[in-house]
Amino acid sequence: EVHLVESGGGLVQPGGSLRLSCAASGFTFDNYAMNWVRQAPGKGLEWVSGISLSGGTTYYADSLKGRFTISRDNSKNTLFLHMNNLSAEDTAVYYCAKAASSGSGSPLNSWGQGTRVTVSS
Amino acid sequence: DIQMTQSPSTLSASVGDRVTITCRASESISTWLAWYQQEPGKAPNLLIYKASTLETGVPSRFSGSGSGTEFTLTISSLQPDDFATYYCQYYRRPWTFGQGTKVEIK
Numbered sequence: 563e564v565h566l567v568e569s570g571g572g573l574v575q576p577g578g579s580l581r582l583s584c585a586a587s588g589f590t591f592d593n594y595a596m597n598w599v600r601q602a603p604g605k606g607l608e609w610v611s612g613i614s615l616s617g618g619t620t621y622y623a624d625s626l627k628g629r630f631t632i633s634r635d636n637s638k639n640t641l642f643l644h645m646n647n648l649s650a651e652d653t654a655v656y657y658c659a660k661a662a663s664s665g666s667g668s669p670l671n672s673w674g675q676g677t678r679v680t681v682s683s
Numbered sequence: 684d685i686q687m688t689q690s691p692s693t694l695s696a697s698v699g700d701r702v703t704i705t706c707r708a709s710e711s712i713s714t715w716l717a718w719y720q721q722e723p724g725k726a727p728n729l730l731i732y733k734a735s736t737l738e739t740g741v742p743s744r745f746s747g748s749g750s751g752t753e754f755t756l757t758i759s760s761l762q763p764d765d766f767a768t769y770y771c772q773y774y775r776r777p778w779t780f781g782q783g784t785k786v787e788i789k
Binding site: 670675 | 726
């Protein structure tokens with residue numbers, strides 16, 4: 563069974579940084595693209611970032627303006643999201659999500675439970 | 684960028700009702716469309732991909748149709764577990780979600 567467990571969320575001041583992690587198990591991690599999706603309080607889903615099998619190709623939502631960096635450590639079955647210069651607009655639950663296949667054009671068929679990030683002074 | 688627009692935003696229905704949700708793309712996306720269900724406080728769950736293919740384990744009362752710019756999600760007979768929010772998603776770059784449709788109890 564696929565398990566995705568996010569961690570690293572919490573309260574951070576505006577302008578601060580945070581690193582989210584997603585520990586994966588139950589599948590061959592380096593056979594699948596991975597993504598981060600966020601959901602602000604009371605709002606809908608927003609795709610944040612995606613990464614290819616090897617980590618060599620990354621994708622980001624235009625709205626992030628280069629502040630976030632996605633990466634993966636296939637030796638440790640872990641996905642990361644480094645977030646810099648955070649603002650209140652980044653307050654959200656961040657979900658780690660597994661692509662259904664190795665390709666970039668793939669739906670998200672497994673999700674973690676999410677980790678909450680709150681940006682506030 | 685491609686925009687995805689769902690309608691309605693909220694839908695009131697009763698158990699046993701047939702429910703249809705529409706998702707429109709700002710330009711043709713072929714059948715690169717998925718539908719997700721999200722219950723309050725939980726992560727989303729994939730229901731349908733490639734516009735009409737049911738994900739393994741999803742009840743057959745859910746169905747999807749459409750191609751190009753217009754798509755629909757239909758629940759043939761609404762069950763208590765189906766009161767949730769539903770999202771469509773274009774799953775190629777930039778992986779855009781619709782704004783969601785909340786199905787609530789009438």
